[in-house]
Amino acid sequence: MNISIIGLGLIGGSIGLALRKTHRVIGFDQNPTHAKRAVERGLVEEHVTWPFLLDEADIVILGVPVGAIREMLPFVLDRVRPDAVVLETGSTKQGICEAVSTHPKRGQFVACHPIAGTEFSGPDAAQENLLLGKTCIIVEGQRSSDQAVRVAQDLWKQCGMVILPMEADAHDRSLAYVSHLSHALAFVLAQTVADLPDSDPLDRFAGSGLVSMVRLAKSSPDTWASIFLDNRSHVVAAIEDWSERLEQLKKSISDKNESAIKEFIQKSNTITKRTGAL
Amino acid sequence: MNISIIGLGLIGGSIGLALRKTHRVIGFDQNPTHAKRAVERGLVEEHVTWPFLLDEADIVILGVPVGAIREMLPFVLDRVRPDAVVLETGSTKQGICEAVSTHPKRGQFVACHPIAGTEFSGPDAAQENLLLGKTCIIVEGQRSSDQAVRVAQDLWKQCGMVILPMEADAHDRSLAYVSHLSHALAFVLAQTVADLPDSDPLDRFAGSGLVSMVRLAKSSPDTWASIFLDNRSHVVAAIEDWSERLEQLKKSISDKNESAIKEFIQKSNTITKRTGAL
Numbered sequence: 186m187n188i189s190i191i192g193l194g195l196i197g198g199s200i201g202l203a204l205r206k207t208h209r210v211i212g213f214d215q216n217p218t219h220a221k222r223a224v225e226r227g228l229v230e231e232h233v234t235w236p237f238l239l240d241e242a243d244i245v246i247l248g249v250p251v252g253a254i255r256e257m258l259p260f261v262l263d264r265v266r267p268d269a270v271v272l273e274t275g276s277t278k279q280g281i282c283e284a285v286s287t288h289p290k291r292g293q294f295v296a297c298h299p300i301a302g303t304e305f306s307g308p309d310a311a312q313e314n315l316l317l318g319k320t321c322i323i324v325e326g327q328r329s330s331d332q333a334v335r336v337a338q339d340l341w342k343q344c345g346m347v348i349l350p351m352e353a354d355a356h357d358r359s360l361a362y363v364s365h366l367s368h369a370l371a372f373v374l375a376q377t378v379a380d381l382p383d384s385d386p387l388d389r390f391a392g393s394g395l396v397s398m399v400r401l402a403k404s405s406p407d408t409w410a411s412i413f414l415d416n417r418s419h420v421v422a423a424i425e426d427w428s429e430r431l432e433q434l435k436k437s438i439s440d441k442n443e444s445a446i447k448e449f450i451q452k453s454n455t456i457t458k459r460t461g462a463l
Numbered sequence: 464m465n466i467s468i469i470g471l472g473l474i475g476g477s478i479g480l481a482l483r484k485t486h487r488v489i490g491f492d493q494n495p496t497h498a499k500r501a502v503e504r505g506l507v508e509e510h511v512t513w514p515f516l517l518d519e520a521d522i523v524i525l526g527v528p529v530g531a532i533r534e535m536l537p538f539v540l541d542r543v544r545p546d547a548v549v550l551e552t553g554s555t556k557q558g559i560c561e562a563v564s565t566h567p568k569r570g571q572f573v574a575c576h577p578i579a580g581t582e583f584s585g586p587d588a589a590q591e592n593l594l595l596g597k598t599c600i601i602v603e604g605q606r607s608s609d610q611a612v613r614v615a616q617d618l619w620k621q622c623g624m625v626i627l628p629m630e631a632d633a634h635d636r637s638l639a640y641v642s643h644l645s646h647a648l649a650f651v652l653a654q655t656v657a658d659l660p661d662s663d664p665l666d667r668f669a670g671s672g673l674v675s676m677v678r679l680a681k682s683s684p685d686t687w688a689s690i691f692l693d694n695r696s697h698v699v700a701a702i703e704d705w706s707e708r709l710e711q712l713k714k715s716i717s718d719k720n721e722s723a724i725k726e727f728i729q730k731s732n733t734i735t736k737r738t739g740a741l
Binding site: 301303373397406407424428 | 712
C-alpha cells in the first residue's frame with residue numbers, strides 16, 4: 186500500500202515507524218525542521234510537498250492537531266482517489282465528524298483515535314512501539330464504507346492495536362474525563378508550583394509524587410489548545426464535576442472531619458478496581 | 464548503636480533496611496500482621512513490645528502518621544535515656560514541633576522529613592534504597608542540641624540522604640504545594656474517574672497520562688488524612704490558589720480564547736526549568 190501521513194510528530198511519526206517495513210510510507214510536515222528530521226530518522230521514506238502526497242495514496246493519515254484536522258479534512262477528501270481511505274488520529278471526534286458529515290466522499294473517511302502518547306512532541310518523540318498493545322477507538326463506523334472500515338482496522342492491527350467502536354459524543358465525553366481533564370490538572374499544577382518563590386528549592390524537595398503529577402504539563406500547547414477548544418463543552422463539564430469534589434475534600438479538611446477525609450481517600454483507592462492495570 | 468523504630472511501614476521499614484547492616488535495629492508496630500511481616504522481611508532484627516523498645520535505644524525513630532507522632536512524642540521523650548536522640552519522619556512539622564516546644568528534653572529531639580515515598584504502604588512496601596539520593600529536611604535544628612543534630616545528620620547520611628535545613632512554617636507551606644496538593648488532586652481525580660458509568664470501559668481507553676495522574680490515589684488513608692488535618696491551613700490555601708488558576712483556564716476554554724490557552728500551557732511547560740530533573 187501507498188500510505189501518506191500528514192503531520193510527522195509523536196503520533197504520525199510513530200505510525201510511520203510501525204508501518205514502514207510493510208508499506209511505502211511518505212509524509213508531509215509544514216514545519217521544515219520537523220520534515221527534515223522525520224526523513225533523517227526514517228519515520229517516512231520520503232517527504233513529499235502538500236498536497237501532492239495525497240495523489241498516489243491508498244491510505245491518507247492525518248496526524249495534526251484536531252483544529253487542523255477539521256480544516257483540512259474536506260479538502261483531503263475532495264482530492265484523494267475514489268478508492269483511497271482517509272483516517273485521522275485526533276483526540277476529539279464530534280467536531281471532526283460534523284466537518285465532513287455531508288461530504289459526498291464521507292464513506293471513504295474513518296474517524297479514529299489511537300489512544301497512545303507521551304508528554305513529548307515532534308518527530309524525535311516518535312517511537313516504533315508507541316501504539317503496540319494500546320486501544321484504537323473507531324467512531325461512527327456506520328458512516329464509513331465497509332471497505333474503508335476494514336482497511337482502517339487492518340492498519341491499526343498492523344500497529345499492534347486493539348479496536349474499540351464508539352459513538353462520537355460518548356467518546357468525547359469519556360475522553361474529557363480520562364484524558365483531557367488530566368492534562369488540564371497537570372498544566373494548572375505545574376503553574377501553581379512554578380510560581381512558588383525562588384526561595385523554595387523545588388529541585389531539592391520535589392518527590393516522585395510531584396514528578397508524576399506534572400509529567401503531562403510538558404505536553405504541546407498547539408495539540409492541547411486545539412483539543413480543549415474542540416471538546417470544550419465536555420472539558421468544562423468535567424472540570425466543574427471535578428471542582429465540586431475538590432470543594433468537598435477542602436471542606437472536610439477545613440472542618441477537621443477526619444472520618445470524612447479518610448472515607449474520601451478510601452473511595453479514591455478503589456480506582457484500581459475500575460481500571461485494571463492502573 | 465541501638466536503634467528503635469516505631470511504625471514499620473513504608474518509611475520506618477525502609478530506614479530499618481538501610482541501617483540494619485551497621486546497627487542493631489529493633490522495632491514496634493501496633494498492627495500485629497505488620498509486626499510479623501516486618502520481622503519476616505528482616506526490616507528489624509526483633510519486634511519488641513511498646514514502650515519497652517524505648518528503654519535501651521540510642522536513637523528512636525517515629526515512622527507513624529503525623530497525628531500519632533504529635534500524641535506519642537512527649538511520652539517518648541519522657542521515657543528515653545538522657546543521652547538518647549529522638550527523630551521523627553512526618554510530612555508536616557509545625558504541629559509536631561509545637562507539641563514538644565516546652566518539653567524539658569526538647570534538645571534530644573530532632574524534627575526530620577526524609578522526602579521519599581511511593582503510593583504503597585505497610586512493611587511490604589519498604590525498600591532498602593528508598594531514601595538513597597533523596598533530600599532529608601531538618602527543621603528547627605536550633606532547638607535541638609548540637610549532639611542530637613549531629614547524630615541525626617549522620618543517620619540520614621548513612622541512608623544516602625542529602626540534608627537541607629528549614630524552618631517549620633516554611634517547610635509546611637512548601638510541602639503543601641509540592642506534595643500535599645498533588646495527593647489531594649490525585650484523590651479527587653481518581654474519584655471523578657471511578658464514578659464514570661460502567662459503560663465507560665476505563666481499562667480499555669485510559670492512557671499513560673491518567674496512570675501517572677492517579678498513581679498517588681492509592682496512598683494510605685491514615686497517613687494522608689493525618690497530613691491534611693495537621694497542615695490544613697497551608698493545604699487549604701494551596702487548594703484555593705490552585706482553584707483560581709483552574710478557573711482561569713476554564714474561562715479561557717469557555718471563551719474560546721485560543722491564545723490565552725496556549726499561553727497558559729506554554730507557562731506550564733516551564734516547570735522543568737524550576738525543578739531540574741522533573
